[in-house]
Amino acid sequence: MKLKMVSENNFPTAAGLASSAxxxxxxxxxxxxxxxxxxxxxDLSRIARQGSGSACRSLFGGYAGWRMxxxxxxxxxxxxxxxxxxxxxxxxxxxxxASAEKKxxxxxxxxxxxxxxxxxxxxxxxxxxxxxxxxxxxxxHDRDFEAFAALTTKDSNNxxxxxxxxxxxxFYMNDTSRAAxxxxxxxxxxxxxxxxxxxxxxxxxxxxxxxSDDEVQVAxxxxxxxxxxxxxxxxxxxxxxxxxxxxPEGMEVAxxxxxxxxxxxxxTGVGGGPKxxxxxxx
Amino acid sequence: MKLKMVSENNFPTAAGLASSAxxxxxxxxxxxxxxxxxxxxxDLSRIARQGSGSACRSLFGGYAGWRMxxxxxxxxxxxxxxxxxxxxxxxxxxxxxASAEKKxxxxxxxxxxxxxxxxxxxxxxxxxxxxxxxxxxxxxHDRDFEAFAALTTKDSNNxxxxxxxxxxxxFYMNDTSRAAxxxxxxxxxxxxxxxxxxxxxxxxxxxxxxxSDDEVQVAxxxxxxxxxxxxxxxxxxxxxxxxxxxxPEGMEVAxxxxxxxxxxxxxTGVGGGPKxxxxxxx
Numbered sequence: 001m002k003l004k005m006v007s008e009n010n011f012p013t014a015a016g017l018a019s020s021a022x023x024x025x026x027x028x029x030x031x032x033x034x035x036x037x038x039x040x041x042x043d044l045s046r047i048a049r050q051g052s053g054s055a056c057r058s059l060f061g062g063y064a065g066w067r068m069x070x071x072x073x074x075x076x077x078x079x080x081x082x083x084x085x086x087x088x089x090x091x092x093x094x095x096x097x098a099s100a101e102k103k104x105x106x107x108x109x110x111x112x113x114x115x116x117x118x119x120x121x122x123x124x125x126x127x128x129x130x131x132x133x134x135x136x137x138x139x140x141h142d143r144d145f146e147a148f149a150a151l152t153t154k155d156s157n158n159x160x161x162x163x164x165x166x167x168x169x170x171f172y173m174n175d176t177s178r179a180a181x182x183x184x185x186x187x188x189x190x191x192x193x194x195x196x197x198x199x200x201x202x203x204x205x206x207x208x209x210x211x212s213d214d215e216v217q218v219a220x221x222x223x224x225x226x227x228x229x230x231x232x233x234x235x236x237x238x239x240x241x242x243x244x245x246x247x248p249e250g251m252e253v254a255x256x257x258x259x260x261x262x263x264x265x266x267x268t269g270v271g272g273g274p275k276x277x278x279x280x281x282x
Numbered sequence: 283m284k285l286k287m288v289s290e291n292n293f294p295t296a297a298g299l300a301s302s303a304x305x306x307x308x309x310x311x312x313x314x315x316x317x318x319x320x321x322x323x324x325d326l327s328r329i330a331r332q333g334s335g336s337a338c339r340s341l342f343g344g345y346a347g348w349r350m351x352x353x354x355x356x357x358x359x360x361x362x363x364x365x366x367x368x369x370x371x372x373x374x375x376x377x378x379x380a381s382a383e384k385k386x387x388x389x390x391x392x393x394x395x396x397x398x399x400x401x402x403x404x405x406x407x408x409x410x411x412x413x414x415x416x417x418x419x420x421x422x423h424d425r426d427f428e429a430f431a432a433l434t435t436k437d438s439n440n441x442x443x444x445x446x447x448x449x450x451x452x453f454y455m456n457d458t459s460r461a462a463x464x465x466x467x468x469x470x471x472x473x474x475x476x477x478x479x480x481x482x483x484x485x486x487x488x489x490x491x492x493x494s495d496d497e498v499q500v501a502x503x504x505x506x507x508x509x510x511x512x513x514x515x516x517x518x519x520x521x522x523x524x525x526x527x528x529x530p531e532g533m534e535v536a537x538x539x540x541x542x543x544x545x546x547x548x549x550t551g552v553g554g555g556p557k558x559x560x561x562x563x564x
Contacts, residue, residue: 119440123405157451158401165443167436168467175457185450 003031004281011266015099016107016172016203018058024051025058029274041273045079053108061085061272063140065133068125082136085270088143090212094219095266096258097232098176098204107202110163110170117167124162129155145211149197152209153184156199172202176261179254180206183225186248191217204261212269219267220245225255232265241267285313286563293548297381298389298454298485300340306333307340311556323555327361335390343367343554345422347415350407364418367552370425372494376501377548378540379514380458380486389484392445392452399449406444411437427493431479434491435466438481454484458543461536462488465507468530473499486543494551501549502527507537514547523549 007027013019028048032039045056045066056078057064062085069077114121132151139147163170177200184198184206195214199207210218223233223243232238247255289309295301310330314321327338327348338360339346344367351359396403414433421429445452459482466480466488477496481489492500505515505525514520529537 118443119410119436120402120405120443123402123409127405128401154401154449157449158447161400161402161443161447164446165440167439169439169463171460171463174460178453178456181451181453 003034005030006281011095012097014106015097015205016201017095017097017205018054018201020052020107021054021058024048024055026274027051028055029059029276033276042078042080046075046077049074049077049079053111059273062087062270065137083140085272088140089270091270092210092212092215092219093266093268093270094208094210094222095268096176096180096206096208096222096226096262097264097266098174098180098206098261099263110166110202114162114166114170118162118165120165121162124158128158145197146194149194149209152197152199160200172204173200174204174261175257177204177206179257179261180208182254183222183248183251183258184208186251186254187218187221190246190248215240216242216245221247222258222265225251225258226262226265227259230262230265232267237267238265285316287312288563293377294379296388297379298483298487299377299379300336300483302334302389303336303340306330306337308556309333310337311341311558315558324360324362328357328359331356331359331361335393341555344369344552347419365422367554370422371552373552374492374494374497374501375548375550375552376490376492376504377550378458378462378488378490378504378508378544379546379548380456380462380488380543381545392448392484396444396448396452400444400447402447403444406440410440427479428476431476431491434479434481442482454486455482456486456543458539459486459488461539461543462490464536465504465530465533465540466490468533468536469500469503472528472530497522498524498527503529504540504547507533507540508544508547509541512544512547514549519549520547 005027007023009019009022011017011019025048028044028051031037032044041059045059048055048059054066057066060079060081063082064079065082066079067077069075071077132155135147136151136155138144139151160173163172181198184196187196188194191214196208196210196218199209201207208218208222219241220243223241224245224247228243233241233243287309289305291301291304293299293301307330310326310333313319314326323341327341330337330341336348339348342361342363345364346361347364348361349359351357353359414437417429418433418437420426421433442455445454463480466478469478470476473496478490478492478500481491483489490500490504501523502525505523506527506529510525515523515525
């Protein structure tokens with residue numbers, strides 16, 4: 001049987017926002033459903049991973065982990081559920097789209113260069129990540145936002161450090177990204193507790209995590225900085241965010257960089273995995 | 283005896299261009315000369331290091347190394363000569379001053395934060411740097427520019443990776459710095475061999491190394507990109523650099539970032555250490 005497949009995203013493609021992960025997860029899930037294969041998300045994650053590494057995680061909703069595995073071919077490199085979305089549903093994410101431009105280097109190719117040439121990556125993989133993964137699973141189980149935030153930001157910085165240590169260096173973050181880092185630090189400092197965490201994937205876009213109770217401090221501050229007319233603040237969710245909040249002091253340069261560099265925001269949160277639909281192309 | 287001392291730089295201060303190193307090295311050398319202390323540069327480097335770590339190296343001319351030492355207090359952390367300037371005199375440096383703004387964090391305070399919080403720094407200090415130092419001394423002894431260049435750029439990237447892995451992250455390089463990295467890669471690629479190497483200290487300014495025979499390819503390309511009217515191209519040395527060279531293809535974005543971000547260039551080379559003068563304030 002020949003299959004005709006069309007893949008569409010409602011967010012920027014090849015911009016470091018895991019579009020390949022979402023696409024391959026949806027594709028593998030759709031084919032498994034079509035042929036009524038009795039595969040668990042973990043089994044399917046093994047297949048999806050071959051399209052795009054992080055696709056294995058995207059077969060799950062909620063909070064998912066990805067075990068590295070031990071075999072050379074990666075057959076035991078699969079994803080697993082840490083907790084369903086319902087366990088900690090008030091997690092929110094504000095994505096600051098700093099570039100919708102396609103990347104020079106695909107995330108997969110970049111990661112391979114990093115593994116091959118960085119003098120720090122092996123230490124990261126062997127020593128840094130395993131400890132943090134355990135701590136992160138505990139933070140999710142305990143719904144401990146402060147621990148979640150510290151691990152998220154440290155690990156993002158550690159990953160980008162290894163990218164910068166690649167030969168030639170890979171720079172995913174730009175001056176806009178760094179302004180987002182400074183703004184998150186300033187929001188936490190002004191609030192007197194950790195209300196937000198940032199992370200950057202293979203691109204300059206910031207993903208800012210916060211709990212729904214802190215939406216005013218976090219998303220509200222970014223709306224005040226960026227202005228409410230930017231794409232992404234429309235609709236019920238975006239309009240509910242007040243845009244007249246106070247921008248922390250001393251953030252003039254960072255604010256200006258964010259206004260210049262952020263083209264769009266995406267307000268989202270923890271959700272489900274791929275869904276089966278009855279829509280067909282013909 | 284009371285001493286009145288005045289310290290001046292002819293290059294930007296506190297901008298990550300080792301102004302503290304130069305100042306403390308000059309100060310320690312001047313005082314030793316004044317009191318006619320029979321101290322070798324290595325002895326003096328132990329004292330200078332307490333003002334600014336890298337000041338210990340600046341007591342030497344030519345190519346200098348800095349051994350970490352093993353004592354907690356750092357009393358055995360001294361500098362040494364790898365080779366005098368006369369050993370490899372045709373080494374040139376073009377400094378692209380990307381910011382003459384004073385830094386938020388001093389290099390010394392930044393380094394202390396990195397040591398305390400980076401999950402990668404210990405691996406850098408124990409595993410990465412010692413091997414590279416040996417290889418670098420060999421490259422200098424052999425006047426092997428290709429090895430020198432590879433070690434210089436990799437170690438710069440490794441250092442900035444550890445800065446980015448600090449909590450909170452320290453970002454010395456900015457979008458202008460990264461454009462300089464890409465331009466150096468493009469110049470090497472267009473020339474078909476390694477003619478230049480970049481390094482960044484605790485600031486966004488690029489230091490581009492090349493041999494005098496390759497001045498047209500390296501400094502000439504940067505002059506063609508930046509325009510010859512920028513501060514630093516005047517004088518005998520700057521005017522000798524042709525500014526009508528070909529900019530490598532595909533470098534439009536990097537060229538634009540460099541034109542926007544570089545405020546001044548400094549053309550220099552390997553030289554001597556602190557010099558005794560008979561000039562006095564009164």
